[in-house]
Amino acid sequence: QQKVQQSPESLIVPEGGMASLNCTFSDRNSQYFWWYRQHSGEGPKALMSIFSNGDKKEGRFTAHLNKASLYVSLHIKDSQPSDSALYFCAVTPPSSNTDKVVFGTGTRLQVSP
Amino acid sequence: DTTVKQNPRYKLARVGKPVNLICSQTMNHDTMYWYQKKPNQAPKLLLFYYDKILNREADTFEKFQSSRPNNSFCSLYIGSAGLEYSAMYLCASRLWDYEQYFGPGTRLTVL
Numbered sequence: 445q446q447k448v449q450q451s452p453e454s455l456i457v458p459e460g461g462m463a464s465l466n467c468t469f470s471d472r473n474s475q476y477f478w479w480y481r482q483h484s485g486e487g488p489k490a491l492m493s494i495f496s497n498g499d500k501k502e503g504r505f506t507a508h509l510n511k512a513s514l515y516v517s518l519h520i521k522d523s524q525p526s527d528s529a530l531y532f533c534a535v536t537p538p539s540s541n542t543d544k545v546v547f548g549t550g551t552r553l554q555v556s557p
Numbered sequence: 558d559t560t561v562k563q564n565p566r567y568k569l570a571r572v573g574k575p576v577n578l579i580c581s582q583t584m585n586h587d588t589m590y591w592y593q594k595k596p597n598q599a600p601k602l603l604l605f606y607y608d609k610i611l612n613r614e615a616d617t618f619e620k621f622q623s624s625r626p627n628n629s630f631c632s633l634y635i636g637s638a639g640l641e642y643s644a645m646y647l648c649a650s651r652l653w654d655y656e657q658y659f660g661p662g663t664r665l666t667v668l
Contacts (some may be wrong), residue, residue, distance in 0.1 A: 448599070478656060481574030487561070487647055488600070532600070542598070543588060543607055546655065547599040 447473050448535050450548035458556055463520040465551045467533030470514065475535035477509055477516045478545070481529045488532055491518075523555045561583060561660035563648050568665045570642075574633040578663045580648030587603040587630040587652055591623065594662070606631060638667045 447470040465479075476495055480488035494500045494507040494516065506519045507524045516535075520527055533548040564579045580589065584627045588607050592600040604613040613621065618641075622634040635642055643666050649657040 453597075476654060478667030479661075480657075485661065487649070487661050488657075489659065493656065534657075543605060543612070544602060546602075547592075549599045551599065 445531050446474065446537050446546045448533055448546050448548040450531075450551050452532050452551060453549070454554070456550040456554045456556060457523050459523060460507060460527060461523050461555075463527070463553055463555070465520075465531050465533075465553070466517045466532045467516045467518075467535075467548055468514050469516070469533075471537060472511055472514060473533075473538040474507075474535045475538060476512070476535040478536075479505075479506070479507060479518045480532040480534055480547075482532065482550075485531045488530075491531075520553075523553075525555050525557050528553060528555045559658055561648055561650055561658050561659035563646075563663050565663060566661065568663055568668050570638045571668055572634075572639060573637050576638050576642070576667075578646055578648075578665070580631045580633070580650075580660055581629050582627055582650040584650060584652065584658065585627075585628060586650035586658070589625060590633065590648065590649040590651070590657065591621070591631070592647040593617075594647055600616040600647055604635070612638065620663065638665075640645060640667050643667045645655045 479491040482488040494509045504521045508517045530550045561582045588603040591603045594600045625631045645662045649659045651657045
C-alpha cells in the first residue's frame with residue numbers, strides 16, 4: 445500500500461521568503477505527482493504536477509522529483525500572504541491503478557506579512 | 558465552468574440516522590471521487606465512480622454507498638451514522654489522468 449508522508453507539518457515564512465515543502469512516497473514505480481493547495485473554506489486545488497525526475501518551474505513555484513530517492517518537493521519563491529494555505533502532496537500509483545491518488549497529511553504554510 | 562458543487566455545505570445528523578450527500582459537476586468528467594477528511598489527517602479515499610462503475614475501498618466497503626444516476630451527479634450515502642462519521646466529505650472529479658477538481662466539501666457533524 446502506497447504511503448505518502450509530508451514534512452514539515454507546519455511552516456512559517458516571512459513575506460518574500462522561500463518556502464520548502466517535502467514529500468516522500470513508498471513506491472518507486474509511482475507515475476504522477478501532484479501538489480494541491482487548500483485555502484480555508486475551499487476544496488483542494490491542483491497547483492502543479494511533475495512526472496519526470498528533475499525540476500519543473502511554474503512562475504514562483506518549483507517542483508523537484510527524485511524517484512530513486514522516493515522524494516518530491518515544492519519550493520515557493522517570494523512567498524506572499526495569499527500563499528498561506530494547506531498544501532497536499534498526491535501520488536498516483538503504478539499504471540495498473542491510476543484512478544486512485546494517495547494524499548499526504550499536508551503541510552500548513554503561513555506567510556507572515 | 559470548472560466548479561464542483563456539493564450540497565449541503567453543513568449537515569447535522571443524529572446517531573443511527575441516514576445521511577445523503579450530493580455532488581455535481583458539469584465538466585463531463587469520467588471519474589468522480591468521495592474522500593473523508595478529518596483534522597490533521599490525509600484525505601481518505603472512500604470510493605470512486607469511473608463512468609458507471611463503482612469502486613469502493615476495502616476498509617470502508619460496508620460503511621458507504623453511492624450512486625451516479627448520470628455523468629454529472631454523484632451521491633454518498635451513509636445508512637446509519639455513527640459518531641466516527643463526523644468529518645469533512647470532499648467530492649472531486651477528474652478527466653483521464655489529469656488533476657482532480659474538488660468541491661468545497663460538506664462538513665458532517667453526528668450527534
